[in-house]
Amino acid sequence: MSVTTRRRFAAVALASVAVLAVTTACGDDGDEGGSDGGQxxxxxxxxxxxxxxxxxxxxxxxxxxxxxxxxxxxxxxxxxxxxxxxxxxxxxxxxxxxxxxxxxxxxxxxxxxxxxxxxxxxxxxxxxxxxxxxxxxxxxxxxxxxxxxxxxxGSMAICYRKDLFEKAGLPTEREAVAAQWPTWDAFIETGKKFQAKSGKVKFVDAATNTFNSILMQTAGNGTGYTYYDKSDQFVLSSNPDVKSAWDLTVKAIEAKLSAGLQTFSDPWATGFKQDQFAIVTCPAWMTGVIKGNAGDAAAGKWDIAKAPGNGGNWGxxxxxxxxxxxxxxxxxxxxxxxxxxxxxxxxxxxxxxxxxxxxxxEDPTLLASKNDYFSNAPAGEIFGAGAKDFKPVYLGPKNQAVRDAVENALRSIEQGQRKPAEAWDDALKAGEAASK
Amino acid sequence: MTTNTADRTRRGRPAHHAQPPRPRKARGNFGTRLDLKTSPYLYVAPFFVIFLIFQLYPLVYTFWVSLHNQPLGGEGEFVGADNFTALMKDEQFWNSVYNTLGIFVVSTIPQLLIGLYLANALNRKLRGRGFFRMTMAVPIITSTAAVAIIFGQLYNRDFGLANWVLGWFGVESIDWRATKWASWIAISTMVDWRWTGYNTLIYLASMQSIPKDLYESAALDGASARRQFWQITVPMLRPTIIFTVIISTIGGLQLFAEPLMFSSGSGNYTGGTLRQYQTVTMYLFENMFTRFNLGYAATVAWALFLLIVIVAFINYLLTRRIGSAK
CATH class of the missing domain: 3.40.190.10 (Periplasmic binding protein-like II)
Known part of the structure; x- marks a missing residue:
């Protein structure tokens, strides 16, 4: 028994080697450009x-x-x-x-x-x-x-739900939509108008998304850095750009504009399907995420407008x-x-x-491209303009860890667990711990 | 019984014992002696070799790393016990210890009690007993990720089943991830759903080895079923209970996947906005993968090891008293 098994094994092994040799030979045959020949x-x-x-x-x-x-x-x-x-x-x-x-x-x-x-x-x-x-x-x-x-x-734009805007009595054309919010303050005012008539639907998905977008733009136009300065000193507490982005975001939270969802979580994904919010601040790659989460049922309901302020980048x-x-x-x-x-x-x-x-x-095909899921919005043109307007922002080595701390503090206000002033103290403390 | 066995041995063996040991040839002597001496060690060697490579070496190496200020992918700098002194003063670490112990208590006590109760029920003559016993094993073979996703949806703030049911009783929607208690309870149900059946099966197996005549004589003396349970079953299960308590302690203090997956999305190692349900292992991962402090993460790992030893010992002392105070 054992002898036959061994013999059979040897036969299989031999056969495999033979097959291998043949395949490798074929690979070599097809190989023309490779200098050392191996696949x-x-x-x-x-x-x-x-x-x-x-x-x-x-x-x-x-x-x-x-x-x-x-x-x-x-x-x-x-x-x-x-x-x-x-x-x-x-x-x-x-x-x-x-x-x-x-x-x-x-x-x-x-x-x-x-x-x-x-x-x-x-x-x-x-x-x-x-x-x-x-x-x-x-x-x-x-x-x-x-x-x-x-x-x-990433660039930066605003993806919005045309149908929900219409229900709330806001303009739906992308130029008219963008014209309402030359600044982030005007953006928040628009949100209040929206919310007055929208019932349960919130204006934005998450305060953290709004915050990150505002911060990158403000920092680009201001200091040129966020939580770390260009010599990697930790400056969360002293950078005026961070504080002004924080204050604007808190204003949006206090106006109850946010659905308070954690981005990229399952409830956030569900929120797209349940019409929980009308806006997502939108880097170019986000269009794919929205399409994936909202599904075919929402095709043609979304559109893309220019973001408040001038340019931005996320991701x-x-x-x-x-x-x-x-x-x-x-x-x-x-x-x-x-x-x-x-x-x-x-x-x-x-x-x-x-x-x-x-x-x-600047390629003509990019500029002429339309995103059919987003009501044929000229995505290449809108995002391209945002990317070229963007002024660079320096990110420090532990940017992500500090950003998590600040985002958590913002979400604790959304959850009603902290008052804004307490949350800011939390952010400074947790940010400090994260930066070490 | 005993005499029977003894007889049989006596009757069966003498033939061998009576014969004097055959004198061996000198040639084989050395080999045999070597075989007798070393082969037992060789038989147990695989376990110890694997233990050495995969358990002891990492343990010691982790300790070595914990004495360094070790960034990711660079050379570490020896700092002695600095990491340990920093850990003692680290509020975030103690918060994670508090959460871990809290979730451990909230999940383990009901888990073991329900397990004991279910095992007792399944130990009776019940119709469809085999079916019920088998269902106990189903949660164990379900993947943690699947459990976490389902429970994550049950405890969804806006569209979750839990809030829907609570709504019938006029309870307002609970944001399960916002407060310590809500999140602890949600995570505990997840843990219990998965592990209660496991403990039930262990208790059940142990219950079946309790001699029936103990119950019969107790019944003759007029002891009620409840009294039989507390006076016979529980004391007889003592070693098993100690075993499950220690195993649950180790599992409970290393709790990771359930709380981690409870908040899907970005930055979830922090376990809630205010670290409401960040366990020690999650804090370890946060130090490792978002802060890149390998040395500090190793310190957390060692602190966790010590914590488990201490808690397991306390639990042992407590459970040893079960049934001994008669």
């Missing part, structure tokens, strides 16, 4: 409900480079979960893909360990500067090292190559390919992620 697999780590919209680009790249196979991971994974996983990979020095996507709030954290990333300047990225908006290019650098190449930018990502990659050279080439103006346009077509390349932002 390699590059893993790309992305995040978000719908990934980065690179499917067509991968296909094209694999066609042009037959020795390279691309695998993507992380589509459908939230940013928080992704960051946890990424942190583990980077801390343990194993597990990360050959290319990892870093969100703008994530890349600032990893600048402190730039030694664990490949300097893309060593792979000819230095000449690509003109491919990116100047602030996006700078955000991707850690000192002299090119840590990440920009993919998309947007970079592609980096960790040092632990076994194929840094090939990975860097792929990262360069995925961030060319043409590739960014392709991702825009796929998912609506706004390019970070000025050339792509």
């Amino acid at each position: 390699i697999t590059l893993t790309v780590d992305v995040f978000g409900e719908q990934g980065f919209g690179y499917e067509k680009l991968y296909e094209q790249y694999m066609k042009d480079h037959p020795n390279i196979k691309i695998e993507e991971r992380g589509k459908g994974m939230g940013l928080g979960d992704y960051n946890t996983r990424l942190t583990q990979w980077m801390a343990s020095g194993a597990g990360a893909g050959d290319i990892v996507a870093l969100e703008e709030g994530t890349i600032v954290q990893f600048k402190a360990q730039k030694q664990n990333f490949v300097n893309l300047a060593d792979h000819g990225a230095a000449s690509l500067e003109s491919n990116f908006l100047p602030w996006k290019w700078n955000d991707g650098k850690a000192g002299d090292q090119i840590l990440g190449l920009g993919t998309d930018v 947007g990502s970079f592609l980096s190559v960790p040092k632990q990659s076994k194929h840094p050279k090939e990975a860097a080439e792929l990262a360069k390919f995925l961030t060319t103006p043409e590739a960014q346009l392709e991702a825009f077509k796929a998912l609506g992620n706004l390019p970070s390349s000025p050339k792509a932002l």
Whole structure:
């Protein structure tokens, strides 16, 4: 019995080796461009409900480079979960893909360990500067090292429910809607008007969304930084921009304009379906999130208008190559390919992620593009204008942790657990603890 | 019984014992002796090797890291006991200890009592007993993530089933994530739904090994069912109760997935806006993954380890008294 088993095993093993040899041989045959001949697999780590919209680009790249196979991971994974996983990979020095996507709030954290990333300047990225908006290019650098190449930018606009605006007696045309709110104060006044007639429907989804948008814009026009100044000193308590964004947001909360939901939570997702709110402050990538959460039933009910104030940015990502990659050279080439103006346009077509390349932002197809889910709003034009108006804001190394603390304080007012003054003290204290 | 077995042994064995040990050839002697001496160690070695690699080494290494100011992905700086002294004064840490112990008490006491009650009910001659016993195991094999998502929806502020039912009794909508008590109760129901059945099965197995004649003689003496339960069942279950209490202590103090998934969305390691339900493990993760203080996270881990040892010991002392005060 055992002899036959062993013999059978040997036969299977032999057969597999034979099959393997044949496949490898085939792979070699098809390989024309590869210098060292071997077939390699590059893993790309992305995040978000719908990934980065690179499917067509991968296909094209694999066609042009037959020795390279691309695998993507992380589509459908939230940013928080992704960051946890990424942190583990980077801390343990194993597990990360050959290319990892870093969100703008994530890349600032990893600048402190730039030694664990490949300097893309060593792979000819230095000449690509003109491919990116100047602030996006700078955000991707850690000192002299090119840590990440920009993919998309968030920009800023307001996504609103036309049907709910109409019920509340407000204008519904996107120009007329934007004309009501030249400033954030006017935005809050509009909210009060809306709320007077809307019944249970709230004006905005969450105070934290409004706060982040106001803060990024105010800081862009003011100090140019938020919780940390440009020398990484913790300035939550002393930065006037943070306080003025806070005060405006508190005004909105006190006017009961917010549905008080935690963003990216399940109740928030339910809120889209149950018509709990009429507005979401909207970076370009948010359009995909709204579409996913609100579903087909709400198609054509949403529209996009210009945000109050001038320009803004929330989110947007970079592609980096960790040092632990076994194929840094090939990975860097792929990262360069995925961030060319043409590739960014392709991702825009796929998912609506706004390019970070000025050339792509001026591309006629982008400017002429309409988002049919959002009542054929000229998304490229609206978001493109917002991105170009935006003045850069410096984010410190523990931006995310401090932001969580401030957001929690704001939500504790929404929950009725804290008065605004108490919540501000909480924010300072918890922010301080988080910044250490 | 006993004599029977003894007889059988006596009758069966002598043949072997009577024969003098066969003299071994010198050649095999060394090998045999080596075999006799070392093989027991080899048999138990896999456990200890795995214990060493996956339990002891991390424990010691975590302690080593906790003595450093260790950022993520960089070189650590030795700071001695600084992290531990900082931890002693850390309000957020003590808040998380308070929450953990609070949720532990709110969830474990009903869990064990209900488990005991259910086991007692299932131990009787009941129609469809097998079916009921089997259903006890269902929650255990359900994934925590699924449980958390379902319960998260039950306790939704605006459209949750819990608030809907409470609405029948004129109770206003509760924001389950806003206050300590509401969130503790919600999380405890989640934990209990999952683990009560587990304890029930353990109690049930143990109950079945209690000799029936004890109950029969008690019944003859006129003891009521209730009295039988408290005077016979509970004292006889004492070792089992101690076991479940210690296991629940370890599980309860390491509570993580339920409170974490109770608030989905961004920044959920803080467990509520005011850390209403942040447990120690969540605080550990917050230090690790949002603050990137590996050294401090390791300190929290060690503090948690000590906490579990202390609480488990107190629980042992308390439960040891069950039934002993007759």
